[in-house]
Amino acid sequence: MAGSLIQAAHPGPAGDDAPRPAPAVARLLLRVAGVLARRVALLAVLLALVFAAVELLPGDAATATSERGESAADLAERRRLLGLDRPVLERFREWMTGLPTGDLGTSARGESVAGLLAGPFPNTLLLGGLALLLTLAVSLALGCWAAARPGGTVDRTVSATATGVLALPEFVVAVALVLVFALWTDWLPAVTLTDAEGSPASWKMLVLPVLALAIPQIGWNVRIVRAALADEAKAPHIETAVLDGLPRHRIFTHHLLPGALPTIAAGLATSTGMLLGGAVVVETVFNYPGAGSVLTGAVTDRDSPLIAGVVAVTGAVVSGVLLLADLVRAWASGGRS
Numbered sequence: 001m002a003g004s005l006i007q008a009a010h011p012g013p014a015g016d017d018a019p020r021p022a023p024a025v026a027r028l029l030l031r032v033a034g035v036l037a038r039r040v041a042l043l044a045v046l047l048a049l050v051f052a053a054v055e056l057l058p059g060d061a062a063t064a065t066s067e068r069g070e071s072a073a074d075l076a077e078r079r080r081l082l083g084l085d086r087p088v089l090e091r092f093r094e095w096m097t098g099l100p101t102g103d104l105g106t107s108a109r110g111e112s113v114a115g116l117l118a119g120p121f122p123n124t125l126l127l128g129g130l131a132l133l134l135t136l137a138v139s140l141a142l143g144c145w146a147a148a149r150p151g152g153t154v155d156r157t158v159s160a161t162a163t164g165v166l167a168l169p170e171f172v173v174a175v176a177l178v179l180v181f182a183l184w185t186d187w188l189p190a191v192t193l194t195d196a197e198g199s200p201a202s203w204k205m206l207v208l209p210v211l212a213l214a215i216p217q218i219g220w221n222v223r224i225v226r227a228a229l230a231d232e233a234k235a236p237h238i239e240t241a242v243l244d245g246l247p248r249h250r251i252f253t254h255h256l257l258p259g260a261l262p263t264i265a266a267g268l269a270t271s272t273g274m275l276l277g278g279a280v281v282v283e284t285v286f287n288y289p290g291a292g293s294v295l296t297g298a299v300t301d302r303d304s305p306l307i308a309g310v311v312a313v314t315g316a317v318v319s320g321v322l323l324l325a326d327l328v329r330a331w332a333s334g335g336r337s
Contacts, residue, residue, distance in 0.1 A: 143225025165219030269325035
């Protein structure tokens with residue numbers, strides 16, 4: 001009994017049987033694996049709904065892609081070649097088996113879906129990435145500016161403007177930008193011309209599409225940044241920092257902003273999906289060579305593999321950004337514990 005008490009009071013070197021806490025890295029990896037598994041399952045359900053929704057549309061891919069004058073026998077043969085004579089569940093299962101290897105199937109016009117997306121989708125990522133960076137920079141600047149003097153003229157003006165901008169659809173913003181900067185002032189081009197590689201021929205052709213995508217999301221994220229900073233300002237450690245006499249800028253950069261970072265990261269991650277979704281409309285307005293035009297044509301052709309391919313690639317990008325936001329939140333929360 002005494003020996004065990006002495007051993008408990010003066011523990012020796014940990015042996016193999018001593019309990020060891022799970023490393024933080026292992027816990028983080030398990031969390032990441034769980035999040036990925038849930039999002040992969042959600043994406044699979046979404047892709048199944050895509051196939052089902054296309055199946056419910058009037059007509060089919062064989063009819064939509066047929067040439068004038070084709071006979072009923074020709075259409076029947078086209079349906080057989082496209083696999084439309086098989087149940088939709090069987091076609092979906094076959095398409096999903098190739099997804100882990102990067103095989104997105106074949107379009108209704110006989111082209112590789114991966115090949116069709118190889119050029120346009122990077123253009124969409126460029127457009128969405130620039131819009132996301134602009135959203136981050138402007139939202140942080142305006143949100144911090146408004147939060148620096150709560151209740152003041154700047155705070156009220158920024159908050160009211162952000163609310164109004166948030167309510168504007170991308171289509172309305174795009175038309176207004178074309179009207180002002182292309183038709184009235186002739187400062188920027190209204191449509192996008194492409195070079196030999198299929199990319200925008202000039203950086204000027206990116207300005208209006210990026211602004212059309214970013215402006216509504218700036219309104220959304222300014223409100224998130226402002227609210228996150230206001231909530232964090234009520235935390236006890238902020239009051240302690242003020243009582244300790246720390247400079248105002250140091251409190252803001254070392255205490256207030258890091259504490260609001262998880263909420264800000266979550267807002268930006270949500271904006272990623274909205275930006276990629278809004279890109280379909282914006283690319284149509286500006287004739288931008290992105291995945292939006294591919295998706296529009298795919299819906300017209302009732303092309304299930306091509307529509308699902310666009311959704312799968314977009315979902316993978318959004319899931320990656322959401323996972324990055326989760327890691328930022330975990331890091332920020334760990335840093336404060």
